[in-house]
Structures are given as C-alpha cells and as structure tokens.
Amino acid sequence: MAAPSSTKISTTRDFRRRQKVAAATDLPGVPAGTTGKVWFVSGVTWIRYHVVFDNGVELANVDGSQIVDRKVYLAAVAAETEAAQEAERAAAREVARARARAEALARIESGSSAGH
Numbered sequence: 001m002a003a004p005s006s007t008k009i010s011t012t013r014d015f016r017r018r019q020k021v022a023a024a025t026d027l028p029g030v031p032a033g034t035t036g037k038v039w040f041v042s043g044v045t046w047i048r049y050h051v052v053f054d055n056g057v058e059l060a061n062v063d064g065s066q067i068v069d070r071k072v073y074l075a076a077v078a079a080e081t082e083a084a085q086e087a088e089r090a091a092a093r094e095v096a097r098a099r100a101r102a103e104a105l106a107r108i109e110s111g112s113s114a115g116h
Contacts, residue, residue: 010064012045017041021051021075025066029057033077035070 015021015038022035030036040060050060051067060116 008065011045012064013041013047015041015049015067015069020070021049021067022051022070023066024068024073025059027059027062027066030055032057033073035053036067036075038067 004024017038019038021038023030023032026032034053034055036051038049039052042048047064051060051062052058089097
C-alpha cells in the first residue's frame with residue numbers, strides 16, 4: 001500500500017495541446033505569471049503537461065494545479081490591479097476630505113476670533 005501523498009495531483013485533463021497558459025506558482029526557472037504554451041498532455045491517473053514557457057524554459061511533468069489558462073490569469077491580474085488602484089484612489093479621497101475639513105475648521109476658527 002502506497003503512503004498518502006502530501007500534494008494533490010491532477011486527475012482530470014484541464015488543458016489541451018497548444019493551449020496558452022501561465023505559471024500559477026513559481027516553477028524551476030519559471031517565475032509565477034510567466035506565460036507559455038502546452039505542447040504535450042500525458043498521463044492516465046496523473047494528468048501532466050509539457051509546457052514551453054515564453055522565457056525559453058521547457059518543463060515536462062507539470063501538474064495542472066501549477067498552471068492556469070492565460071486569459072484567466074490576465075483577468076485576475078487586471079482585477080487585482082483595478083482593486084489596488086481603487087484602494088489608492090479611496091485613500092487619496094480620504095486625505096483630501098481630511099485636508100478640506102481641517103482647512104474649513106481653520107477658516108471658521110480664524111473668522112470667529114477675528115469677530116471678537
């Protein structure tokens with residue numbers, strides 16, 4: 001009886017030959033996010049992929065959990081970028097509001113002290 005594996009392996013064919021993908025995790029010689037193309041799909045009980053990445057690295061036996069469809073990856077990156085930009089805009093709006101409140105308070109205080 002084999003010992004239970006600590007990592008889960010792909011048992012379904014999620015990608016097809018020549019499909020454009022991106023590395024979902026850091027792989028040997030391939031940083032996460034690097035795009036590439038599936039050249040070969042193999043396996044019966046463990047589906048694995050031979051991927052040629054755009055940085056020139058070719059990896060065989062890449063598990064399906066280590067790659068993601070390129071369009072899905074690019075959409076996720078765009079969503080993260082948009083969320084970060086919105087957070088920056090919200091912070092800038094809050095700073096501007098605080099500054100406007102402080103200036104208005106200063107004007108009120110200077111106006112009330114000038115009148116007395």
